[in-house]
Amino acid sequence: MVSQVLTPDSAFSRAIYKEIRPAIPRAIWPVEALRATFTPTPDGLALIASFDGLPANYAALAAQIVFKAKVDMVLVSPVAALASAVVYRRRWRDTFLYALLPVLFAIPLMAPLGDGAMRISFFLFALNSLALLFAHGLLLQARSRLLDGRFLAEIPTPGLRIKVPQGTPVHHQG
Numbered sequence: 001m002v003s004q005v006l007t008p009d010s011a012f013s014r015a016i017y018k019e020i021r022p023a024i025p026r027a028i029w030p031v032e033a034l035r036a037t038f039t040p041t042p043d044g045l046a047l048i049a050s051f052d053g054l055p056a057n058y059a060a061l062a063a064q065i066v067f068k069a070k071v072d073m074v075l076v077s078p079v080a081a082l083a084s085a086v087v088y089r090r091r092w093r094d095t096f097l098y099a100l101l102p103v104l105f106a107i108p109l110m111a112p113l114g115d116g117a118m119r120i121s122f123f124l125f126a127l128n129s130l131a132l133l134f135a136h137g138l139l140l141q142a143r144s145r146l147l148d149g150r151f152l153a154e155i156p157t158p159g160l161r162i163k164v165p166q167g168t169p170v171h172h173q174g
Helices: 009-025 056-069 069-074 080-112 117-145
Strands: 035-042 047-052 150-154
Touching: 009 056, 009 069, 009 150, 035 117, 047 056, 056 069, 069 080, 080 117
Parallel strands: none
Antiparallel strands: 035 047, 035 150
């Protein structure tokens, strides 16, 4: 499912153009805007691109350049908020995951201190396990929404005139 199509004058399309332009000779570029499909990776830290209108070797090179740009491209993409949610939820899931083993090993260590201490550590283990399951469920939902955030972008080509949004400051040096 493609959620939206970005025009050549969008900030994302211009950022992609700046990344891939040095690697692709001018003669290879199509006359009209270059169409590309972008899918975020499940971890939300990179974009997988598929370019239409370029020869296969240059399309693969452009896709590799976009993938290597990692977070820089994700931050200007329309899926930035979804990717941020995945990273945030993964952080919470990992917190509960890394707390699980120390709490598990605390149960038998608390037995010499008394029955109450052992029960408290078991209760903390059970509570942490529930929090881990809940956090993992939220992470799976966030990843699902992120992967549904596939989008198309029309990348400007050399010589293609694009409209710059009104209100953009123009700096003159004098």
